[in-house]
Amino acid sequence: MTGKPKLIEPRTLKGFRDYPPALMIPREEVLQTARSVYRAHGFAPMDTPALEYAEILTGKGGEESDRLIYRFRDQGDRDVALRFDLTVPFARFAALHIPKLGTPFKRYAMGPVWRGENTSHGRYREFWQCDFDTIGTTANAADIEVALVIHELLVTLGLERFEIRINNRLILNGLLEEAGLVHQSVAVLRALDKLPKVGMEAVLEEMAGHGIPPQTARLVLEWASAKGETDEILDRLARAFPTNQTLNEGIRRLRELFLVVNTCGLPMERFRLDLAIARGLDYYTGTIYETFLLDLVGIGSICSGGRYDNLAGVFTQQKLPGVGASLGVDRLLTALEELDQVGKKETPAQILVTQFDSGSLGHYYRIASLLRKDGFSVEVFPEARKIGQQLQYAEKKGHRLAVIAGPEELSVGGWKLKNLFKRTECQFGEGELAQAAKRELDS
Amino acid sequence: MTGKPKLIEPRTLKGFRDYPPALMIPREEVLQTARSVYRAHGFAPMDTPALEYAEILTGKGGEESDRLIYRFRDQGDRDVALRFDLTVPFARFAALHIPKLGTPFKRYAMGPVWRGENTSHGRYREFWQCDFDTIGTTANAADIEVALVIHELLVTLGLERFEIRINNRLILNGLLEEAGLVHQSVAVLRALDKLPKVGMEAVLEEMAGHGIPPQTARLVLEWASAKGETDEILDRLARAFPTNQTLNEGIRRLRELFLVVNTCGLPMERFRLDLAIARGLDYYTGTIYETFLLDLVGIGSICSGGRYDNLAGVFTQQKLPGVGASLGVDRLLTALEELDQVGKKETPAQILVTQFDSGSLGHYYRIASLLRKDGFSVEVFPEARKIGQQLQYAEKKGHRLAVIAGPEELSVGGWKLKNLFKRTECQFGEGELAQAAKRELDS
Numbered sequence: 001m002t003g004k005p006k007l008i009e010p011r012t013l014k015g016f017r018d019y020p021p022a023l024m025i026p027r028e029e030v031l032q033t034a035r036s037v038y039r040a041h042g043f044a045p046m047d048t049p050a051l052e053y054a055e056i057l058t059g060k061g062g063e064e065s066d067r068l069i070y071r072f073r074d075q076g077d078r079d080v081a082l083r084f085d086l087t088v089p090f091a092r093f094a095a096l097h098i099p100k101l102g103t104p105f106k107r108y109a110m111g112p113v114w115r116g117e118n119t120s121h122g123r124y125r126e127f128w129q130c131d132f133d134t135i136g137t138t139a140n141a142a143d144i145e146v147a148l149v150i151h152e153l154l155v156t157l158g159l160e161r162f163e164i165r166i167n168n169r170l171i172l173n174g175l176l177e178e179a180g181l182v183h184q185s186v187a188v189l190r191a192l193d194k195l196p197k198v199g200m201e202a203v204l205e206e207m208a209g210h211g212i213p214p215q216t217a218r219l220v221l222e223w224a225s226a227k228g229e230t231d232e233i234l235d236r237l238a239r240a241f242p243t244n245q246t247l248n249e250g251i252r253r254l255r256e257l258f259l260v261v262n263t264c265g266l267p268m269e270r271f272r273l274d275l276a277i278a279r280g281l282d283y284y285t286g287t288i289y290e291t292f293l294l295d296l297v298g299i300g301s302i303c304s305g306g307r308y309d310n311l312a313g314v315f316t317q318q319k320l321p322g323v324g325a326s327l328g329v330d331r332l333l334t335a336l337e338e339l340d341q342v343g344k345k346e347t348p349a350q351i352l353v354t355q356f357d358s359g360s361l362g363h364y365y366r367i368a369s370l371l372r373k374d375g376f377s378v379e380v381f382p383e384a385r386k387i388g389q390q391l392q393y394a395e396k397k398g399h400r401l402a403v404i405a406g407p408e409e410l411s412v413g414g415w416k417l418k419n420l421f422k423r424t425e426c427q428f429g430e431g432e433l434a435q436a437a438k439r440e441l442d443s
Numbered sequence: 444m445t446g447k448p449k450l451i452e453p454r455t456l457k458g459f460r461d462y463p464p465a466l467m468i469p470r471e472e473v474l475q476t477a478r479s480v481y482r483a484h485g486f487a488p489m490d491t492p493a494l495e496y497a498e499i500l501t502g503k504g505g506e507e508s509d510r511l512i513y514r515f516r517d518q519g520d521r522d523v524a525l526r527f528d529l530t531v532p533f534a535r536f537a538a539l540h541i542p543k544l545g546t547p548f549k550r551y552a553m554g555p556v557w558r559g560e561n562t563s564h565g566r567y568r569e570f571w572q573c574d575f576d577t578i579g580t581t582a583n584a585a586d587i588e589v590a591l592v593i594h595e596l597l598v599t600l601g602l603e604r605f606e607i608r609i610n611n612r613l614i615l616n617g618l619l620e621e622a623g624l625v626h627q628s629v630a631v632l633r634a635l636d637k638l639p640k641v642g643m644e645a646v647l648e649e650m651a652g653h654g655i656p657p658q659t660a661r662l663v664l665e666w667a668s669a670k671g672e673t674d675e676i677l678d679r680l681a682r683a684f685p686t687n688q689t690l691n692e693g694i695r696r697l698r699e700l701f702l703v704v705n706t707c708g709l710p711m712e713r714f715r716l717d718l719a720i721a722r723g724l725d726y727y728t729g730t731i732y733e734t735f736l737l738d739l740v741g742i743g744s745i746c747s748g749g750r751y752d753n754l755a756g757v758f759t760q761q762k763l764p765g766v767g768a769s770l771g772v773d774r775l776l777t778a779l780e781e782l783d784q785v786g787k788k789e790t791p792a793q794i795l796v797t798q799f800d801s802g803s804l805g806h807y808y809r810i811a812s813l814l815r816k817d818g819f820s821v822e823v824f825p826e827a828r829k830i831g832q833q834l835q836y837a838e839k840k841g842h843r844l845a846v847i848a849g850p851e852e853l854s855v856g857g858w859k860l861k862n863l864f865k866r867t868e869c870q871f872g873e874g875e876l877a878q879a880a881k882r883e884l885d886s
Contacts, residue, residue, distance in 0.1 A: 008502045010538035010758040013494055013523060018536050020544060021487035028478075028488050035471075040815050042792035042822025044464035045471050049569050050493065050525075050555060051456055051513075059451045070494075072515030075559040080456060082493075093461050095453035101463060101789070102839065104825055112493060116518040126492050134825060141804055141825040148808060256804070263805025264812055315453040346544070349485035361584055361699070362706025365591060369707055372483045379485025382547055382577060382584040396545065 015117070015125030021346045026333055027128075030157065031110055034130050034327055037153045038108040041145065043132045046107045048089035050114075054081040056092050059314045068115040082114040086129045086326075094135060095315035103136020103320075124330070133324025135311060142323050143287040143307055144257045150291055150303050150325055151266060157332075158341060161294040165274035168254050168287050169306070171237065172224070172278060174247020179219045184212060189278040192224055196276065200225070223275060230258055230273040253287065285309045289325055293335055302332045345398035349379040350441060352394040356406045357384050363410060367403065367430065374434040394420055401440055403433070458560070458568030464789045469776055470571075473600065474553055477573050477770055480596045481551040484588065486575045489550045491532035493557075497524040499535050502757045511558040525557040529572045529769075537578060538758035546579020546763075567773070576767025578754060585766050586730040586750055587700045593734055593746050593768055594709060600775075601784060604737040608717035611697050611730050612749070614680065615667070615721060617690020622662045627655060632721040635667055639719065643668070666718055673701055673716040696730065728752040732768055736778055745775045788841035792822040793884060795837040799849040800827050806853060810846065810873065817877040837863055844883055846876070862886075 012018060019027065035045075054071050058081070071081040083089050086109045098105055110130045117123050132149065134142040147164055154162050172189065176182050187210040191203045200221055207217040226233050234251050241247050254273065261271050279288050286307030293302065305325025312320050336342045353368050355361070361380075368378040379399065381390045387404065394402050404416040404425075415433050418425040419440045428436045455461060462470065478488075497514050501524070514524040526532050529552045541548055553573045560566050575592065577585040590607055597605050615632065619625050630653040634646045643664060650660040669676050677694050684690050697716065704714050722731050729750030736745060748768025755763050779785045796811045798804070811821040822842070824833045830847065837845050847859040847868075858876050861868040862883045871879045 007759065008498055008757050010499070010535045010755070011496065012492060012535075012539075013496060013517075013521065014519070016492035016494060018492070018540065019488075019490040020536075020540055021489055021550070024488040024490055039791040040820045041811075042790055042795075042820060044790050045462075045467040046464055047462040047467055049455060049459035049461070051459060051557070051569065053454065053456060055451055056453070067518075070515075070517060072513075074456075074513060075510075076457070078456065092453045092455075093463075096455075097461065097463055102836070104836075106790075106822065107464065114494070126494065137825045139801070139825040141798065141801065141823065144804065144808070145823065145825070148812075256801070260805040260808055264809045312453075314451050316450065347485055347487050347549075348482040352485075355584065358582070358584060358699070361587065362703040365587070365703055366707045368484075369591075377483045377485060379549065380584065380588065382580045382582040382588070393545070393547075 013125070015119040015123070017124060017126075022344065025345055025348060026336065026342045027329065030327075030329055030332060030336075031128070031130065033156050034110065034153060034329075035108070037149060037156055038132050041106075041149050041152075043106045043108040043134075043149075046090075046093065046109055047111060048083070048086075048093050048109070050082055050112070051080050052083060052089060052092070054079040057081045057083060057088055059088075068117055070114050070116055084115050085113050086111065086131050090131070090133070091312040092315055094320055095312040095318070098136065098320060099318070104142070105135045106133070107135070108132040128329045130327040130329050131324060132326075133322050135320055135322040138321050140253045140256055140287075143253065144260050146287070146289060146305060146323055146325050147257060147261065147271060148264065148266075150289060151270060153303065153327065154291065157336075159293065163270050163272045163292055163294060164303075165272050165277055165290045165292065165301075166254065166257065166287065167274055167277045168250035169278075169285050170246050170250030170253070171275060172220070174241060174244045174250060175220045175223055177246060178241055178244060179216045181212060181216060181220065184210060188212065188217070188220060192221070192276060192278045195221070195225060225276055231255075233273060233275070250286075257287070279304065279306060283308050287323060293339070296335050296338060299331060299335050299338075301328070302335060303327045343398070347379065347397040347399060349377045349397075349399055351376055351378045351401045351403060351437060352390065352397075352399040353378060353380045353403045354387055354390040354405075355381045355384045356387075356410075360405075360407075360410055363405070367405075367415060367433070370430070371403075371434055371437065374438070376434070376437060391418070391420070401437055456568070458562040458566070460567060460569075465787065468788055468791060469779065469785045470772065473770075473772055473775060473779075474571070474573065476599050477553065477596060477772075478551070480592060480599055481575050484549075484592050484595075486549045486551040486577075486592075489533075489536065489552055490554060491526070491529075491536050491552070493525055493555070494523050495526060495532060495535065497522040499758075500524045500526060500531055502531075511560055513557050513559055527558045528556050529554065529574050533574070533576070534755040535758055537763055538755040538761070541579065541763060542761070547585070548578045549576070550578070551575040571772045573770040573772050574748075574767060575769075576765050578763050578765040581764050583696045583699055586696065587703045589730070589732060589748060589766055589768050590700060590704065590714060591707065591709075593732060594713060596746065596770065597734065600779075602736065606713050606715045606735055606737060607746075608715050608720055608733045608735065608744075609697065609700065609730065610717055610720045611693035612721075612728050613689050613693030613696070614718060615663070617684060617687045617693060618663045618666055620689060621684060621687060622659045624655060624659060624663065627653060631655065631660070631663060635664070635719060635721045638664070638668065668719055673697075676716060676718070693729075700730070722747065722749060726751050730766060736782070739778050739781060742774060742778050742781075744771070745778060746770050786841070790822065790840040790842060792820045792840075792842055794819050794821045794844045794846060794880060795833065795840075795842040796821060796823045796846045797830055797833040797848075798824045798827045799830075799853075803848075803850075803853055806848070810848075810858060810876070813873070814846075814877055814880065817881070819877070819880060834861070834863070844880055 058066050069081045074080045112126050114126050150164050176185050191206040195203050204214050277290050284306035288306040290301035291303040307323040309321050311322050353364050364380050368380050371378045402418040414427045416427050417436050501509050512524045517523045555569050557569050619628050634649040638646050647657050720733050727749035731749040733744035734746040750766040752764050754765050796807050807823050811823050814821045845861040857870045859870050860879050
């Protein structure tokens with residue numbers, strides 16, 4: 001370079017954001033928790049490329065998602081696009097690999113997806129999805145497990161006050177059969193989805209707009225908004241429609257789910273039958289799940305999913321039924337922040353080893369490595385700045401303890417351990433330091 | 444949809460690949476190990492978007508990387524591009540955020556990058572990078588830590604026979620000063636980089652092509668290829684050029700590094716001085732690292748990096764020196780596979796709980812959940828297929844144990860535990876099952 005080159009403005013694209021450590025640490029914790037819970041239940045990791053042939057992604061999404069897709073011509077003049085969700089690439093993957101991998105196939109996938117959406121509602125154009133599914137079986141066991149996994153996931157994330165709302169599309173379909181509305185099911189279910197937001201009358205009005213008479217619509221809506229104990233509602237339904245096979249298969253599957261939850265000794269109040277949830281799209285055909293935080297119901301469902309009949313019909317003749325759910329990582333992080341459950345840390349390190357003079361660096365690195373062997377995350381300050389400056393750094397970043405050793409301490413093999421929250425300190429021999437640190441961190 | 448829609452062929456783009464579980468499980472293990480080692484040393488996670496303004500990415504990369512970049516116009520007619528490495532977006536990030544975050548700033552970043560490269564050498568157009576850096580300090584402590592982190596990383600990955608080759612650009616620069624070749628440093632270092640591949644004579648010839656006389660070039664080359672003990676080589680160098688400040692600062696920093704490695708009690712043979720490594724590019728200005736597996740030297744360095752003077756000069760006046768390294772995830776995975784250190788598993792689950800009849804599902808899920816509390820990863824087979832079929836599934840996927848309970852076992856509260864490798868089985872009460880599983884997995 002000659003002369004003074006002009007600087008390039010260091011900016012990000014509209015709708016995109018950087019993740020500095022304070023945002024990234026909680027995000028990694030959530031992803032790590034999801035990963036460990038999914039793995040503990042035998043879901044295997046898989047991934048697909050960010051870029052696909054555009055026709056793969058546009059095949060199923062409809063016009064709305066087409067407009068949102070980042071689509072372009074690559075160097076080889078191929079018509080390519082960035083994935084806008086993890087489901088469509090998974091369908092393509094399933095068509096390609098499941099013949100060899102076999103079924104049941106249990107997978108999880110986590111990764112960024114891209115949508116050129118309107119950013120006015122705090123939406124981002126790049127965000128993470130975090131899905132798990134069991135493919136290739138219609139067994140209710142797989143449906144039941146989805147509810148158990150969602151429960152375990154939220155508990156492991158430290159949440160207690162939540163409820164998983166569960167329904168089965170077969171019950172809604174049975175009611176539509178009884179009401180003679182099968183051919184208008186999309187209109188009915190779309191309207192039904194709005195019930196909690198707009199209320200019964202507005203929903204009836206919307207249905208009337210589709211030519212559905214109120215007395216017919218009421219049959220579906222009144223059952224959908226039934227309140228009471230799970231068993232009692234299901235008993236009433238079964239008595240009301242004893243011969244409707246669709247509806248009774250839905251009841252059977254739901255009963256089995258709640259029975260297993262009970263046998264496993266899980267808190268029943270976190271699993272709630274909600275005949276009103278329909279999850280708009282045509283896609284789902286069986287059990288449906290939504291998950292709400294009781295202290296932040298307004299934020300919407302943070303983990304949703306359901307059973308579908310045919311994952312990859314666009315790509316293969318092989319019928320691949322499945323069931324799964326998706327954790328809304330960004331929504332969950334927003335919620336955790338509002339619930340004040342996110343620590344304000346800029347470092348994963350718990351302990352800062354301060355430095356008095358670079359001649360003793362070996363000792364500082366040695367003690368750090370000893371502490372790491374006991375499972376601590378330990379940072380060594382790289383410069384022999386004034387000790388006050390080093391402690392200031394630790395307080396800004398969020399270290400909880402500092403290890404301090406000047407020439408005096410080093411000469412007697414001692415290490416000062418300072419608790420940066422309580423502002424107390426004590427001196428320990430090398431052999432006692434880890435245990436002392438553990439005591440301070442637990443206290 | 445009406446009629447029978449035409450199927451879309453489920454294919455991936457040239458140069459892109461799916462990661463089914465058998466590929467993804469080892470990849471996640473490597474990333475997870477890197478993450479835990481980086482965190483244990485106080486490096487904090489951060490991320491930047493996949494998409495940036497094209498000018499951000501093309502600013503520094505030169506013509507070659509420009510041709511490789513996936514670049515297009517987005518919906519808002521912005522000139523955008525996919526990141527081709529993690530360093531350039533990090534430089535942009537640093538210019539934008541470091542004024543507020545402060546220094547030293549220790550970070551790691553892991554994620555996919557995209558390059559429209561020629562795929563003929565088994566190269567992929569989407570691959571992962573996994574970098575760590577300390578920014579905002581010139582202290583040698585940060586350089587030393589990079590070597591310690593690389594060592595810890597490889598040991599934690601289960602590797603033993605490797606060496607980290609270390610050099611310092613200041614020594615090469617000092618030699619160039621002595622030889623009067625400072626203004627031809629790029630040509631000399633590029634040629635030097637090829638020394639191990641093509642030999643001394645070919646390198647001299649290349650340099651002669653740039654007008655560098657062989658007797659001058661020899662001064663640099665002979666020192667660069669010096670063999671012997673680290674201390675002995677550095678002593679000889681110091682005696683030969685006692686007044687060259689650049690060179691002696693390089694020697695001082697290297698001596699300090701090897702001293703700390705020794706104080707920490709690490710195996711010295713894994714840290715080797717190699718005055719020949721120059722790492723082609725202009726970018727590096729101080730310590731340089733390359734890491735070779737002794738049983739697979741030919742595969743190239745699996746973890747490389749170095750110190751640089753000015754990370755973000757394209758974006759800011761603030762001078763940001765730093766030091767870091769990058770783990771070559773794909774190269775490492777290839778190596779682990781060749782060394783037969785990758786398990787052939789398609790599931791993260793260790794134990795499969797088989798199913799006799801769906802009426803007992805609650806008990807199967809309950810026992811699975813008990814085993815998970817003891818840290819096992821446990822899958823419940825979703826269908827009550829023939830037991831032989833379920834065990835076949837477990838053997839294909841790579842579960843190590845199966846838990847079996849038919850009506851007889853359930854009636855006495857017993858669980859059969861089958862070791863799928865040894866093909867032995869034994870019956871246990873519920874309270875003994877976890878311990879028995881641990882014994883079998885350890886054996």
